[in-house]
Amino acid sequence: MHRKYVLTAVTGAVALALTGCGGASAGTPESDSDLIPVTLQLQWVAQAQFAGYYAAVDQGYYEDEGLDVTIQEAGTDTVPIDVLASGDADYAISWVPKVLGSIEQGTQVTNVAQVFERSGTMQIAFKDSGIVEPADLAGKKVGSWGYGNEWELFAGMQEAGVDTSSDIELVQQAFDMNGFLAGDIDAAQAMTYNEYAQVLETENPETGKLYQPEDLNVIDWNDHGTAMLQDAVWADSARLAEDPAYEETTVAFLKASLKGWVYVRDHPEEAATIVTAAGSTLGASHQLWQANEVNKLIWPSTSGIGLMNADQWEQTVAIAMGTKNETGATVITSEPPESAYTTEYVEQATAELVEAGVDVMGAQYEPLEVKLEAGGS
Numbered sequence: 001m002h003r004k005y006v007l008t009a010v011t012g013a014v015a016l017a018l019t020g021c022g023g024a025s026a027g028t029p030e031s032d033s034d035l036i037p038v039t040l041q042l043q044w045v046a047q048a049q050f051a052g053y054y055a056a057v058d059q060g061y062y063e064d065e066g067l068d069v070t071i072q073e074a075g076t077d078t079v080p081i082d083v084l085a086s087g088d089a090d091y092a093i094s095w096v097p098k099v100l101g102s103i104e105q106g107t108q109v110t111n112v113a114q115v116f117e118r119s120g121t122m123q124i125a126f127k128d129s130g131i132v133e134p135a136d137l138a139g140k141k142v143g144s145w146g147y148g149n150e151w152e153l154f155a156g157m158q159e160a161g162v163d164t165s166s167d168i169e170l171v172q173q174a175f176d177m178n179g180f181l182a183g184d185i186d187a188a189q190a191m192t193y194n195e196y197a198q199v200l201e202t203e204n205p206e207t208g209k210l211y212q213p214e215d216l217n218v219i220d221w222n223d224h225g226t227a228m229l230q231d232a233v234w235a236d237s238a239r240l241a242e243d244p245a246y247e248e249t250t251v252a253f254l255k256a257s258l259k260g261w262v263y264v265r266d267h268p269e270e271a272a273t274i275v276t277a278a279g280s281t282l283g284a285s286h287q288l289w290q291a292n293e294v295n296k297l298i299w300p301s302t303s304g305i306g307l308m309n310a311d312q313w314e315q316t317v318a319i320a321m322g323t324k325n326e327t328g329a330t331v332i333t334s335e336p337p338e339s340a341y342t343t344e345y346v347e348q349a350t351a352e353l354v355e356a357g358v359d360v361m362g363a364q365y366e367p368l369e370v371k372l373e374a375g376g377s
Contacts, residue, residue, distance in 0.1 A: 035068035036249060041080045041089035043231070045073045046280040048264075048290035049193060050093065051271045052115070056260030058274045065252035071278075081109055084234060090246075091253060096229035096313075097331050098148045100320050103340055104332045108237040111341035113254050113306035113349075114313075115261065116297045119227035121152050123219040124180070124196060125187040132217050134160035134224055143173035143185040144326075151331060153189065155226035155323040156219070170326055177202075187219070193293035197286055201376045210374060228316040230297070233257065233306075237339050247345065254349035258305050258360065262353075265299050265362055268292055286376025292368045299362035306346040306360075313341065 042050050053071055056062050062069040072089060074080060080092035081102045092109075099109060123142070125131035131140060134156040142157075144150045157164050164170075171185050177198045180188035190196040196218075204211045221227040233254065239246040264271040272287040280287060302309055320331035350360045 034066065035063065036066055037070070038062075038067050038091070038249065038253060039070045039072055039089045040253075041072045041078075041083045041092040042074050043080050043093045043095070046071075046275060046278050047194075047282055048272055048275045048280070048287050049231070049294055051264045051275050051291050051294065052261030053093075053257055054260070054275050054278045055263045055267075055271050056256045058278075059260065059263055061256035061259045061263075062253070065256045067249070067252055067256065069253070069256075073279075081107055081234060084109055084236060087236075090236075090249070092234045093231055094234055095148070096232055096316050097151050097320050099232075099234060100317070100332050100336055100340070101148070103336050104334070108339070109234045110237045110240060110339050111232045111308070112235045112240075112250055113233040113258070113346040114229055114308045114341070115233060115258075115306055116229070116231040116294075117301060117309065117312070118297045119152060119221050119230055120192045120293065120297050121149070121221055121227075121230075122190055122192060122196065123153060123156075123187045124190050124199065125217045125219075127215055127217055129186050129217065131187050131219070134219060135162060137187055138162045138167040140186040141169045141171050141184070143171045143179060143188040145173050145175060145189050146325075148331075149189065150325050151319060151323055152221040152226050152228050154325050155228075155319045156221055156224050158323060159224065159226055164324075164326065192296070193290040197289045197293075197372055197376065200372050201286065201374060203374065210372065225315070226319060227312075228319055229312055232341075235345075240342075250345045251348045251352075254306060254346050255352055258346075258349060259353060259358060261298060261305055262358055262360070262362075264291060265295050265365060268295060268368060283373070283376035285371065285373040288368075289370045289372055289376075292370050295365070296367055299365035301361050304350045304360040305362070306350060308341055308343055308346075 040053055057069055057071065080094045081099050083089045084092040085107045096111065103109065130136060137157055144153055154164055162168060171179065173179055173185060173189055177188060177195050179185045181202060200211050202211055203209065204215065235250055268291045269288060272291045276287055298305060317336060324330055353360050
């Protein structure tokens, strides 16, 4: 078992001390002392949503590329892109629409790998609600987390002709499914890999057994043309422009990270165990469910894992500019700069993986059938 490097909170000076300075180039090290320190800022706490990065640490992929990677979890108040922009991390994981707003406000960061090709956000309702399509949300109590998580929902309703200022009762949803299960929300936001599973881990009081998928209706934004790009790897734009060593490290970091995601695809059970060992508090069945569902957001890949599909970027930008939330705001008011994303580094990383015989497409990928246990245990 290789060593794990996990930091569970952003602590300013300590995090800065662990951050790579970009003063050396990546490559196969002669000893541990030759490894380049690199800090990755997650979007949330340790869980299988980030399994590829934990697998890359555990399997020694980062070490193979000459890197000593520290994974920083996020707290409730952590904004990953701010941590990156402040110099307290070398790379960060965050959703594209959330970062587009930061870029418009002047934050200089670049999407260097679009890891999740599909959105994991959906709206769920019980079968007897009559909610099947986005148009059916009119006249209903609709849950929304807000905080930048609402855009696909609002875009989907507006695309379906629902007046989001008067046709719905918007309910501020907590980051759990309690309001939905209590009947306070008719249609609740859920991630395929987390909150949806929380419902399926709960006992149905009418049957005494766990809820089943057939008890629910699901609105998947991938099916309605309003999906937006989510988990991506972000780098410091200025460093990419000015520091050749940081560019080289970026290729090495992406190569190892994407190889980690290939490991998760091919060994989901082992990957779930790795994340648990790294400190995740999720139960075993929930962790495996999450690894399996996250795999579905990546595989099979259209262009190769991490490669940006221009049409998906354009759809995300169009929604970010054209959709208004309950306050009347949009994510951005104008097109983002060309520096908002690049495929230069991920193309080099995937080319090296292909040359080494690694399957970056996953055309034959088949998900598992995961049985959830009560409470996700």
